[in-house]
Amino acid sequence: MKVSLQDLLYCIPLYQLTFLTSLPKNQVYYDNIATSIEDKRFESPTLLVIQSSEECLKLNQKERAHQLIQDHHLMGIIIGIHTTIPILDEALSLFQQCRVPIIQVENASALTIFQQKNNPHYSFCQISMELNGFMNKGFMNIAAGLSLALETPFLYLNEHDELLWQVGPEAELQKALCFLKLYKKFRNNALQARSVNDEAHSFEAYPINIAGQISLTLIASVHLVDWQKKMIDKLIGLTALFFQTEEMFREQQERFKEHFLYDLLYHKFESKKVMVTQGKVWGWNLEKPHHLFVINVHPSNDVMENMEWLDEMIVHIETEKQELNENIIIFPFQDQIVMLLEDSLPRSQSERKGAALEIAGQIEKGLTSKWPDCQFWIGIGKWYQDSINLNKSYQEAKIALQFGQVWFEKKRIFHMSDLGLLYLLTHVHREILYDYSKEYLSSLIESDEENGTEYVKTLKAFIQHQGIITDVSEALFVHPNTLRNRLKKIENLTGVDLQKPEEFMNLMTAVKIHFSMSL
Amino acid sequence: MTAHIVFSIDLNRCINCKTCEMACNDHYGLMGIHRRNVFTYESESDEKQRLHVSMSCNHCLNPVCVYICPENNFQKRGDGIVIHEPSRCKGCKLCINACPFHAPKFNPKTNRVDKCNFCVERIDQGLRPICVENCTTGALSIMMLDTNEIESNSLKSAELPIAGYTKPSINILKKQQGYTFFREG
Structure with missing residues (x-):
């Protein structure tokens, strides 16, 4: 039983085939294989298998092309050349019009299949x-080729x-x-x-x-x-x-x-090299130092209905990032957004912090204007020259967020170095802090618990608003005289004169400890 | 959302026998320091009631030791376990002062810091930590807890005076009030 050209092509991997003209719908059979283009016509049904560029170039010659298309014994042309075939479009369209199938087979070893007499199987x-x-050739290229072949x-x-x-x-x-x-x-x-x-x-x-x-x-x-x-x-x-x-x-x-x-x-990675190499896989340049931001989102109920809300926010920041013209890496992590901002410019610490705060401010503003019902807080860790310390920066950003949200109630962006005293307190034994806070505030806490006097809350607002009576009374929704009265009682209970900076500072520390320990 | 492995402490079961402390010391050959300690508190609601809590490193979600260590020797693994790399430790003791749970201890024999590592080598073999394995009453156990749950974990409801700002990854089973049953008739 004769084997058709189409059946043989089926057994060759698709990616190795490039169809230069379409294949005839009817099965094509041949008896002989010719490897060169001669002056005479073929005597029996023949498949022309070309394996050299010189022979291939003959297809561009008008006379040879006419000879081939007029030869009813030519069943098809197989070109077994790996490189680009030097056939002119004009010649190809001529062969296409005359329904002569031309197929390039990339792998020369696959050409042996055309010698087979038995029925081959895939x-x-x-x-x-x-x-x-x-996968390497791309399914689009292969599908396009097959579309041409099958018309x-x-x-x-x-x-x-x-x-x-x-x-x-x-x-x-x-x-x-x-x-x-x-x-x-x-x-x-x-x-x-x-x-x-x-x-x-x-x-x-x-x-x-x-x-x-x-x-x-x-x-x-x-x-x-x-x-x-x-x-x-x-x-x-x-x-x-x-x-x-x-x-x-x-x-x-x-x-x-x-x-x-x-x-x-x-x-922590074993070496910076490992970290940088792995980072490059994702297109991140971690060789340079970065600021680390943690963006905490309090989504509204409407936003929560959309499961993709965090991803949408990231896409929004990604689009804004192009306007900011900064190298930013952004990704979601444990229901928060983490952002790395490249900063390798030689500048002072305050300038560096200022630049990070400015970018954070722009991002917070952009997010708030896009999602006005949501609340956004940004914590920023310290900047480290060596990016291997990003894990430390991440913890710092989270601590800044935690303490900042409690202490700086109206602020939205907290830098680790803004925590000041609160940062220092994390280095001290809890027991020492607890005793210190108790020493100053125990009488106020007792009074608050027994009489609901809100002395500690008043002191907190007094510190937050730098002791400006009108601001504090507004924040606490009390009359300025009520506030003055409360402050007098606080002075009596603690024995601290709020007007004396030294004494006031001690009391302020105790209040900060009290609120940090309540977390 | 990822889940972390945490210690679960049942306040109803701990009898202050300190087997966990001893098992840990025995397993790691420690002398003079304890990675795990059993503390006793008085209940805030009932002064007569005493609560025994077996505490070691809480493998916090926001571990303060990680950012405080100048050598960056603390690492938090993917399963939530905070481990300390002692080979680079210079014994500065910053972590000892900063940890609100006194988990890192100074080992005078090595002049380096030492802390509970959740028996990672046993965990990696599919075994339970040695303290859990030896707890005679079953007060100590381990469980997988969602990081969201750890984040919202309120330890104050268990009446334990411990800090929450580092988000300790522990599960406390609150002390239950005893029931009195009267015979009918």
Whole structure:
């Protein structure tokens, strides 16, 4: 039994084939193989297999081309050259018009298949290699080539039958798009859909099942013969495998990224080199020092309804980042947004802090204007020359957020160095702090608990508003005279003169300790 | 959301036997210091009632030791365990002063800081920490807790006077009031 050219092509990995002209619909059979273009015509059905550029260049010669297209024994041309083929478009269109199939086979070892007399079969042991080649060449290139070979347009649809990608001759594509409109309309009614196929258009939908979870659709011509359908089936199988592998790869990448982020923020890397190398995988330059921001969001109920709210905020900052013209790395981490701002300019500590606060201010303003119902707080850790200390900076930013939200109630941005005394307190034994705070405030706390006098709260507001009576009374919603009266009683109970800076400072420290310990 | 491995302490079961302290010291060959200590508090609501709590490093969500260490020797693993790398420790004791739970201790034998590491080598083998393994009453156990839950964990409700700003990753099972049953008729 003779083997057709189409059956042989089916056994060669798709990525190794480049179709320069379309394949005839009818099966093509041949008896001999010729390796060079001679002056005479072929005596029996022959497949011309060219393996040198010199022979290939002969196809550009008008006389030779005319001789070949007039030779009814020439069944097809196979070009076994790995490099770009030097055939002119003019010559190719001539061969196309005369329906002479020309196929380039990238791998010269695959040419042996054309010598086979027995019925070859597709070997599944080459599937891994085929998939790898498919991925490297790109499924779009392969689908475009096959579309040319089979003379059918291809329309790729997603799960919701929305057009993802299309390829093919323009006129055929227009027809396919008309079919798509009707297909969407009648897809739930098989009978009607069939009539749409039969009467108005000539296209068919092929499902692309990816791991039994997602089903894409490929639309191609309905007038395809068996060997063409087999080719499409192969394309669909490889496309499904490609998407499945891509998805697995993407998931794996995401998992790797999560691990890296965790290591970056909680774990010290063994060396800076390891950290920088891993960072480069994600396109981050961690060689230079960075400020670290932690953005805490209190979302409104409306925003919470949208599951993607955190991602949307990140996208918003990403778009704003282009206007800021700064190198910013941003990612979600444990329901907060973490942002790294590159800062390697030689400048003083205060200038550096000022620059970080300015950027944080712009980001906070942008977020608040976009989501006015949400509340945003930004904590900034210390800047370290060595980016390996980003884990320390992360903890500092979180501490700044925690203490800042309690102490600086109206502020939205807290820098670690703004905590001042509060930062210092974290270095001292809790017992010592507790005793110190008790010594000054015990009488006030007792009075607050027994009589509801709110002396400690009053003192906190007094410190926060730098002792300006009108501001403090406004903040506490009390009359200035009531406030003065309270302050007098506080002085009596504690024995501290609030007008004496030395004594006031001690009391202020005790109040700060009290509130920091209440966290 | 990620889950972290935490110690769970049942206040109803701890009888102050200190087996956990001894098991830890025995396992790690420690002399003169304890990685784990059992503390006794008086209940705020009932002065007669005494609460025994076995405490070691709480492997906090925001560990203060991580940012305070000038050598950056503390690391928090993916499963939430805070480990200390003693080889680079210079014994500055900053972490000892900063930790609100006194988890890091100064080891006079090595002149370096030492702290509970959640028996990571046992955890990695699928075993429980040695203190949990030896707790005779079952007061100490381990569990996986969502980081969101750790964040909102209110230790004050358990009447324990411990700091919350570092977000200690522990689960406290509150002391229950005893029930009195009367015979019918």
